[in-house]
Each structure stands twice: as C-alpha cells, then as structure tokens.
Amino acid sequence: MKRALLAIAGGLIVSQALAVPQISPQRIIVNPVETELKVNVWVDKAPNNPNATPDYFPGENIKISTKVNQDAYVYLFNVDPEGHVDLILPNKYASGDNFLKANTTKVFPGENDGFTYEIAAPYGVNKVLALASKTALDLNTLAKFQSNQGFATVSATSQNQLAQKLSIIVKPIPQESWITATAYYNVARPGSTQVEETGNLKVDANVDGAAVYVDGNKVGNTPTTIANLTTGTHNVRITANGYTDYSSTVTIRANQSTNLNVTLRREVRSGNVAVNTNVAADVYLNGKLYGRSDLTVRDLPEGTYTLKLVANGYETYNSSVTVRDGQTTAVNVTLQAVRYSVRVTSNVNGALVFVNGKQAGTIQNGAASFNLAPDNYEIVVIAPGYYVKSARLNLGSNSNIDFDLTRIQ
Template sequence: MNKRMTCGLALGVALTGAAFAQPRISAQSIIVNPTPADLTVRVRVDRDPSGTGVPNYRAGENVTISTTVNQDAYVYLFSVDPSGDVTQILPNRLGGENFVKANTTAVFPPAGSAFRFTVDGEAGLNKVLALASTTPLDLSQLSTFRSSQDQFATVAAKGQQEFAQALSIVVNPVPQNNWVTDTAFFNVTAQTPVQTGSVFVGTNVPNATVYLNNQRLGGANVTYSGIRPGTYPVRVQAPGARDYTTTVTVRAGGTTNVNADFPLAVTPQEPGNVVLDLFRNLLGAFTGVQLQDPARSAYDQKVADLQRQGYALQNTRQTSGGYVGTLTRNGSTATLTVTRGANRTLNVQVTENTQYRY
C-alpha cells in the first residue's frame, strides 16, 4: 500500500535477549512468537474497532491506526499492500514517540496532528503489523530511509513470506517472552468512475441565461457536460420575457435536449409600417414587391435556428393553418408547427421526442 502524509507522529515497542524456538510464520498474523509472552499488543484500524473484521477504504481516504499494550513497550508498525510492498510506518521521520505506556492506546496519526495517513495504493487486502517489544529493536538490516526526503522507511523484503523471515532475524536476539505481534486487516476498493451526462439548452432568442438546479450554467444554445445523473429543475431567463421553466432528467453517457421557446415580440418602429415590421420580426424578408407568407417566414426562421443547434430538416408540409416540419438530431426527433391565429398572430411550437436505450 502506498501512503501519503502531510505531517507526522509515531508509535513504538522493542525487544532484548536470547532466542529459543524460531518465530512461526502465519497467514493471519504474519509472524507469531512460538512462546507465550506476558506482553500483549493489539492493533486496530478506525473502521474496525473490534479488530475482527476487514473494513473497506477507497483510495484517497484516510486511515487511523491505534495500538494498545499491557506493559510499557516499543511498538513498530508495518504495512503490507496487495502487491507485497512493505512500508515501515513507525518509527518515521514525522516525529512523535513510539514508546507506549502500559494499558494506554496510542493513535497514529495522533489527534490534532497536521498530517493524515492516506490510502493511495492498488485495490486489494492490506495488512498492518504491530510488533511490540519491551526493549528497542535494531531495524537497520530490515528497513532504510532511501533519501533525506523520505518520511517512511522502506523495507527491503517483499511479500509476506520474505517480510516474516526478515522479522525473525530482527527478533532472534531478543528473549521470546519480551516480544509479541498482532495484525489488522483492511481492504482497498477500486474507485468507481462517476458516470455523468450532458444537457443541451436551446432558445429562439439571444442573450438567454440558463439555470440548472438553481445554479447558473451560462448562455443558451450550449451543451453542458459533466452533470450527475438525476432530475433537475431548469430555468431559462431572456430579456423582456417571462422565465421559461421545466424539469430535465440527465442520464449517464447521454445528452438531454431542452428547447426553451419564447414568444417573438413585435414592436412597430414607424407608424404606418406595422405590417412591414411584423414581417421583418418574423424573418419575413421579401423579394422585390412579392411579400412572403408570414407563416412560412416564421417557419423558415425557426428551421434555421434549429439547424444551428445541429438539427437536420427531414420534411416540410403545408397545412390549412400553416406549416409543419420534422427535424432530427442524434436520437431526438423535433416537430415544428407554425399556425396562423386570430388577429394576425402566429403560433410557433416545437415538440421533441427522445428515445433512450437501456
């Protein structure tokens, strides 16, 4: 397990004496004293105070390690990651004492410290070994600080088997009733990529502003990406118009379209030219003296607006009341309807149907 620290403290315990039976290598505890000792040590990670489980952490999360001894002792902490890399957590160069008083619990990192012990390795089972000794241990043949910048010492042994054998050499000169070990386990889970979706908001007027979930996104006729899946309120503001409001459902990996159509205002500029201004505001350009049908002008204007948004015109048909067209873009089909109303008015409506595969 790779680790990141942003400041430090340590824990500790050591050994002395002559050796008898060889320490036993154990899959559960890595290395076990073959002789019962009065000294005991317990090591735990913060998500499993009982020490009997295997809690999960995600890469980037912080881990707190605690250790308790029943006698004054020096505690040495090591971590073994899923690839077999071994790191000496305590002692380290971040400061603090690795001497623990009897019947007290030492925490790493300690409360109020300016650094954190952070999971930053591959997914899989990690082990934390606590080795306690009533006298200090000589770790010079086991671990070294490779540079002056290293906060933690690197253990030369790789994998649990080599590490256990190296520890056996370290504790060999120490009387067997003066040292003991314990191991805690935790699992690092793989990061699950966050799936996001996109929203395209189109309008038929300039200078509109889009709000999603009451957060300002920016202008209209833009695709906004990186949105978490879910259903959100949408509000579109346009100068001089009532806000357009709706809801939108964002789906992972897809783009949801929102068409905010505002009524097209007609403001006569000169008395006597009301009809001409109406045609101009509806893109009612005329050739020579032949004026185009205002309904067709409005239809052509809206088609051009939708084409700028990426739609492709499929067909157009004239109806008794105006014009109807079908446009498509990706998996969406939009129907544009322009109808003549009372008092020389036009109604422009866009409806859209989007099909999603699941």
C-alpha cells in the first residue's frame, strides 16, 4: 500500500513535573535537563546532516531512520506545514514496534513492511519529531488504533492540541528519562529548483580518530570533511580519550569550504598526597622539596612518585606513593630516631658500664654493646678492686671505647 507522508510543523510543547521543556523553532521541543539518553532521527536524502532540508517531490518515496544510545521507546510524529499531525511510530506493520535497543538503527518503512511512504502535498518545509523515553508512554488520549487500521488516528487536529496532549502524557516521567530530536525535509513543487545553500567543513586535529560532533550529532572522526552543511553557525565538539574536549562554533558560508584545525590538550588527571609524621620532616617527591610535614601536596599529576622524608636526628624514610585522579592519598609515617652502636671493651669481666650516670650494661667476654642516639655522653666503668675509669663521647657514628682498669694496691 502507499501512504502519503505529511510533515511536522509548529511549536510542540512537552512539560515536565520538575522542569518546563523549552520550545525551539528549529527542534520543536527541547528537554532543558541534560540527559544521558540521546536520540537521532534523519531522512534518507540527508543521512549525516541533521541540519539539512533536502527536497522531495510528490510521488517520491521517503525513508525515516532513528537511533538511540540506550534502550528506549521511540515515538515519531509528523506534522505538515498546515499543522496536520500523523503518528508514524508505533504502527501495526512488520517494523512497527517502537522499542529500540541501544545503538541499533531502525528504518521506516522496513524491508518487510507492506507499505511505502510517498510524498504528497501540502508543499513546504516539514519536520519529523522523534521523542525517546526510557519508559513506555500512554498515548490513549492522543492516538488510537481502529480495527484493521495500520496507523493510529491522532485526535490532535492542530499543532497546539498536540503540544497540550503530549505535555500531559510526559508529565509523570522523570525529567532525565526523555529526549527529542528533529529532522527536516521540503516537499517541493514539481519543476521547482529550490536549492539549499550549503558549504563544507574540513576538521583535522593533532589526534587521529578523535570523534567529531556537529550540533550534537556525531559526523565522523578526524581527519574528516562534512559536506553540505547548511550556511550559518554550527556548534562543533571534538573528543578523544585522554584529552580535554574541544568545543567551538564555526560559520559555514555558501559554496565554500571551512577549515578547522584543532590542537587537543592532554587531559590532566591529578590528585593529592597528605603526609603526616611524628616529627617535622622535609618532604621530597621525585627529589623536589615541597615543604615540611604535616602538609598536603595538591594537584599532582596522576602517577607513582618516590617519597623521601628527612628530619635531623632521625632515619631518612624512603618509599613510593601512587597519586590517583580526584583522590587524596594519605601517608602516615613514624620516623625512627637515629641510633649508633657503642661497644665498650675492658680487661675486667663483670665490670659495670654507666652512661650519663645510669647503668647501661656489664662487661661480658671482654665487651658490652648498646645503641645510643647522637649526643654527648659520659661513659664510666666500675669494678670492685679497680680504679674507676671514665671517658667522654660525642657520638656521631658507631664507636668503640676500651677501658684498661688498674687494680687498687
């Protein structure tokens, strides 16, 4: 069968319980809330250019395609320049199911459908609205299928009525769970020579394979040339893993090629390191002094660093620390005081060794050993029947002291 395809026109309004959709002369309806859900819609004469308005003449067939990035229910509305509304999807033909899996393109009419969409008057620019929702919509107040009828009868007899009914339908839906897109085509009079002014955009970047988006729609990867863009201003975004997104606007002029050469900057992923110690210590990361603990070193590029902590009178601490993006890595260290070995030897076994007036050991097998922090010490050795002997020691390294005790006569 053949079906004359009428086109969408006018300002469609979809309201939200928490946010009021914005009305756009170009896109008809826009969800003001940024959503992860995306939908694309296009006609077969302009598969890569959502801003194009290709000409179709009465009697020609047209195919409409749509795609979502997440599983969703998609509703296609068609309003002609006189305000007549058709519900294209869902329908009761072979490909009429309106549930689309993520990243799957669906074409209407499909290969197994028993009909074609044939262009017919009225003449003028038409719009096709795609509304995607994560949950199924109840369209009973807007459209109903009659017996043996492939397409629903829409109760909205004007663009404004369609807007009012849709606003009621989507009101209960969470604002982040729906999104719209619009495609255009022109029903041209036979023999007319209406030609849309277009130009080309050549995009290159310092990173091959970066994704290129024009007006929110992916159009290729760098380097690429986008042909037949409508004249005027377009939004361009370029993305690549590990690089900061680039966004700008370009102006397309009729029959001209515009060059856009972009230098993407490496994405700086950074974190912090918080160093806490039991005594104040100099903090070095990769050999650079950042200050004295306790302190937090901020905005370090992600990666692994050598950490060194230095404090007078304490053992130097060496380790590694990993910085992760958006995180603060805590390093808690108890520095150990420096200790030197002192070995005291004597000719008298059993002699007592005193350090700064306190007994520190006993001579056994000719020696006594102990560890002391760097400082000034008085070492005294006492044994019954022997004269007392002492020595002063400025300890700055491992030391040996020998005491030859003399018997008392």
